[in-house]
Amino acid sequence: MSSPDDGSASGDAFETADQQPAPYVESPIIMTTVRVVTPFVFTFGLFVMFHGANSPGGGFQGGVIVGTVVLLLGLAFGIETTREWLGPHPPVVVVGLGVLVFVGIGTGSVLLGGGFLEYEAYGINHASKYGIELVELAIGAVVAGIVTGMFFAISAGGAPGGEPE
């Protein structure tokens, strides 16, 4: 990056175009904060997912909050480190499982002779309540997986089939 007018001002400009991946600064304050906060954020995300039946919240919101845990880890410990720690498959697996569970619950009640997502067709006690909780959990899995995956995908960039530099 060369600025023809003032070569002295190039120091404060971002020079990230040629240093991939996104710049990571190791900060003990951020790392400690994230280490303390992460379990609570994760638990709160699950709470929003499960308690969405009785209070504001639900799968979409809770899933984003659970996905935020991975984003926090990525910001604190470096995206590459987090990606290696998590492995390449969990986001994809979680997303696929979530969709399968949702579609499975919906069509399962049809197979048992009810309507789509007619929870009573399963014949369990409180089938509706448990069914809704499970559906919320499935939605949360889809959203959390996609949020995490988008985070990694955007940070890695779009080199077709190639590893990030």
Added chain:
Amino acid sequence: MTPVEIALLVFVVACAVAAAALRDVLASIIAFGAFSLGIAAVWVLLRAPDVGLTEAAVGAGVMTVLFLLTIAKTVRPADEALFESVDPWALVTAVALVAVLATTLGALPAVGAADEPVTGGDVTTYYLENSYEDTEVENAVTAVLAAYRGFDTMGEAVVVYAAGVSLLTVFGREVFG
């Protein structure tokens, strides 16, 4: 309107204008995050905490991080101007569009008015009266989302799934990252 509502709306509009007008992309993203947080508070004031929670988590949280990741791959403009230069014709067009859309505002009922269809309509009344017996969940929004309108919600979940699949297709990968 209460002073809190007025202050909040001024804050939201100021953040929106700042996000559009600031020349530095980083400053623009920060203004956009503040805008989302303000909008989340507006939703809570409008008694829509479910939407407020979504806006706070997605708009102010995740979107800001994704934008920051994106601009880390771009180059900062060299000049030192604080604000973007505004094309007058674009400004006139945008203001005219907002003015045309604003003419519909008079047809909306007041927030919380007793005779508006949302509070007194047959559908709303049915959900509020029967959702607990039908679905055993106390949050009527969840009852509509996951039981009465569950098919629509499955569509939403599949849209999110499809977005992820298309992202992978564009990047030519089988797994994220």
